[in-house]
Amino acid sequence: MVKRVLDLSKLDLLERASQFIYSTGLNDGTSELCRNNMKYGLAQMHLIQEKYGFDPTATFISSPDETISRNKLRWDSGYGYGGKIVWGSGKDKIVFLNTKPNQCGILVGGINEIIDPYTIIKKINEINQKKIYHNDILLDWDYGISNHFISLFETKYLSDIEFPPYIFLIHGSAPEIRGDKYGIGIYIDKSKNLKNMAIKESTVFGDQYILVDSNADKYLELNNKALDFSKDKREIIAKELFENDFKIICNQHHQFLENLNTIYLGSSCTNIDSRAVESNIFPIVLRADLPAYLFEGKKNFSITTIKNQDFVDRAEKYNVLDRLQNANILPHGAGYAFPDIKHVTEVIEYKEQRYFVLSCNNKAKKIIRDPNNVQFEYRGRVIILKTLQLDLGGIIAKLNPIFSLKL
Template sequence: MIKDVTQVPREELLELAEERIFSLGLRDLASVLAYENMRYALGRMIYALENDDVYCVLAPDATITRNKPRWLSGYGYGGVIRWSDENVAFPEIRPNACGMLLMRLDNLPSKKDLVKRASEVEEKELELNGVKINPDFGRGNHFFELYKPLEISEEVSDVLPPDAFYAVLHSSAPELKDKMYSWAEKGEKVNTPLGYITILKNSAAREYYKDWEKLKEFSKRRRELLAREVVGEHEVVSNFIHQGLFAPNEARLGCYNTTEQEEDGLFPVALRWDFPVHVLRGKPNLSDEVIHRLEFQERAERLGLEEELRNVNTLPHGGGYKIQLPYQKIDITTTSFGNVFTLSGLKPASTMSEISEGKAISEFGGMAITDPHSLPYTYRGEAVIGKTIDLGLGDPVAKLRPVLTVKI
């Protein structure tokens, strides 16, 4: 441990942060951007905590966040962040209690009826705990989706019978989100060598966590309420959060906790509308074999994080954003209004006549951005599932084929 991190120069602070990021991510532009940005969040956290007891494990779906304030605060998406002090909170993480409700249906509603009922929900005066509900089936990457089974493992056929139908509701709780996000404006602003970070201490941190607990419970009940309104009677298979606080000193951005319940949980991993939803049985991770294979062992031992890595218990909830640009190089310039990420790849051609197959020349120039919100994107496919299974983060037990995706 560094004796006084507040005296550490900027570049050394970034090095401390880098050493504490363990990436399971794919090697693509979105994953690398997540890693590069997360260095700044962890560096600021280290400085604000006045110790280096903080680390991050990026999951196989590590990617950008399209939430601009979160990105400008230094956070990527698809990862677990833990720090030592339970009396300090970092509200710029902006937890929103996003999660997925996986449900079993005895009958599959017709597409016409489903669209009609989902549309009617938008017009209903629904309330939960005295709060008016604003359905968000079509907002961002949220959706309501119905499935027929493609593959069901015999070991889970009692919970996921092959003759049933299934649905997933992916949503958060926008009705209470503003209150949770407003904490980012209430805390103490700490000026670090890597930029400002907002922290909450002691009683403020405890009140913040109480608000989070209310938001988490509201979000879960909200999904159940909306599901009943759209499909009627159903059996809840699971209803897990994948974005938010999992302890006063632990945040997960897009990752399940595979040991959230005592018995084996079943976690839906949704890729895209044109790919099956994979259901995985959660299990403790990372294994010693994976820690050695990824060459994390020596670093984890030196930092005293061996047991932490064995109990990170992470699992992606989806494939994550894939940036549809050919860039392979990232340069970061710090300015008065934040970090500027300059993306580049092959040498740009001066004239179109220079471009031909086999030449290391591109018709594209570079691109400089402060945040990735405007970058063209799609969602990743099966590569994330393959890596998740290869790393032993969960056991595949079912595949569900999309029948209808509702985004209205």
């Protein structure tokens, strides 16, 4: 007789949760840290799923940029970054709010003549002097926050697809609608209205906020409206900066609910039938001193990739093979990295807090709870190589950096 998830010990819960992590990360210290935290999030999801009568099979499928989340609540709730979490068919009426979808994305635009940084800075200053509204919401420039930016590149063609000679990227989200200023907010730790709707579920590993039944449907509708707003906002900013002298190549999201039971966390969705995906062109942006790339997405994972990653037996055992065959993931960036960290040697639990014991290059140990306060860098071209190796997509253009502007 199979033991109920609710009857398992903490150790057994974590061991079981680790079986639902399908990692394609680099297996460096940072991706290892992600996986060690992720099993706590999945274990909580499994407990809650079973309690509400759902199949306890929440699954994390990582992309090559598998890494930590620098959002404190998301990390403390047991979630990493770089990939997708799937916890049902897409129709199960349950949403996990601690995952914190934020509708972040990147607009890729083409221009025929180079524009200098001074001109952009001048235009931004002029724009900031006026108030721009969209759907009665005052736009918030978030391009000095986190890793949000405006960058310019020179195009190098690697396929028969023609692009303008210069490419710009606008990377940003929709902080305007995280709180309650315009109704129910999208962030559980910013919106009192959302928290009043939500159910707080306490587990042996911490608290999760969920929505079920009609409230789950309402939240998905809110997520979809926020996706449209975030996409429109990037286009509005592009028009303000470049007027009508540009061509939109793509405007893709990489942090959103695809349906009631799937969230993309820092990964583009290559399912062109998804409402959130407008084309089959996607950017991968590494860091300011390295080229970015435009990819053509592929349906993934292929059976060959699944076999090469040794996922088949485990996926069949837990009946999640279809989730791997419909992973449809592609990195949007390189992912944070802690170059001094080699391995996670232990996780110390104290009062629902987790302290990660890390072995470092100099044989010393570092113990952290919140990676947000740890110095990081971005990975490099190895992400591109791993993406190609896994056959997640194909390169169609190389973008050589000219400048990257953070406000």
